[in-house]
Amino acid sequence: MKLTEQIVAKIKAYKCIIIHRHVRPDPDAYGSQIGLAKIIQASFPEKEVFVVGDDDPGLAFLAITEDIPDDYYQDALVIICDTANKARISDQRYVQAKEVIKIDHHPEVDSYGDISWVNTEASSTSEMIYELVKNESHQGLQLTSEVAKFLYAGIIGDTGRFLFPSTTEKTFRYAAELVSYEFDRPQLYNDLYKTSENIAHLKGYILQNFTVTPNGVSAIKITKDILKRYDLTSEQTSKLVGVLGDIEGIKAWVIFVEEGDLIRVRLRSKGPVINEIAAEFNGGGHPLASGATIYDWKDSEAVINELEKVCQAF
Known part of the structure; x- marks a missing residue:
């Protein structure tokens, strides 16, 4: 039995299904999680489906997750979308579920779940969710215009509007099929990519202050004082990760953002593999797009030194 068939069989077997995603969610985390939830709700209206996890205010236009009691997990199926390692699962109550399914496109960090469907060749987990409903429509899975919007949002988010190397012929084909459904694409783009004045001013600061080493490494440090100057939170700066x-x-390049007692490390690359560097500093991700965490500014130099090594070798 194919993995997609196994997943649908488990969905059919449970009355209560709870869907999780990773902490600090991006459009793909939202798109795959909410898209899957709405597929199940449309296909099997008798089931109770819940989505949980910390919300990102900048993506609140997509959806707001739910606060559910612990006892909901007792006889539930949990599906975790877009999350490679256990520590990054938003809402650790997933361990209380009767069974767990993992659906993800990141290089595997932690092996978990009674069923694990990991496809690193997929552009996004939203692409995988579309493939699930496409391949298993004969089992009653239904795709609505609302679902199409969420999955399309996830795909364009994780492909950088189809600019990243993860974009494949299949990605374009699936995206074309999704836009055949009726949803407001211009409004979706506007909501995903609109920029406030504060963010625009910080973007100007980054472009005025970046430097490039002979090996092709650039690093920007955004301290609490800089965030205060531009009246921004650490979360809001995530929109600027691709600016260089x-x-x-x-x-x-790497953008360090001070947040409370820790420092977010946002790594991006045009070729050198960086997810192994992220793994050394409490993080992970894709070969060309990763995140990590450090707890002292002196550790930022260690991150930069590792970037220098991989860029020099590239």
Whole structure:
């Protein structure tokens, strides 16, 4: 039995299904999680389906998750979308579920779940959810216009609007099929990519202050004082992670953002593999797009030094 068939069989077997995603969610985390929830609700209206996890205010236009009691997990099936390692699962109550399914496209960090469907060749987990409903429609899975919007949002988010190397012929084909459904694509783009004045001003600060080393490494440090100056939170700066991507001479870059007692490390690359560096610093992700966490500014130099090594070797 194929993995997609096994997943649908488990969905059919449970009355209560709870869907999780990763902490600090991005459009693909939302798109795959909410898209799957709405597929199940449309296909099997008699089932109770819940979505949980910490919300990102910048993506609240997509959906708001639910606060559910612990006892809901007792006889529930949990499906975890877009999350490679256990520590990054938002809402650790998933361990209380009767069974767990993992659906993800990241390189595997932790092996977990009674069923694990990991496809690193997929552009996004939202692409995988579309493939699930496409391949198993004969089992009653239904795709609505609302579902199409969520899955399309996840795909364009994780492919950088189809610019990243993870975009394949299949990605374009699936995206074309999704846009055949009726949803407001211009409004979706506007909601995903609109920029506040504060963010625009910080973008100007980054572009005025970046440097590039001979090996093609660029690093920007955004301290609490800089966040205060521009009246921004650490979460809001996530929209700027790609701002250095078009600059000639940069092979890989890192943006450090101070947040409480820790420092977020946002790594991006045009070729050198960086997810192994992220794994050394409490993180992980894709070969060209990863995140990590450090707890002292002196550790930022260690991250930069590792970036220098992989860029020099590239």
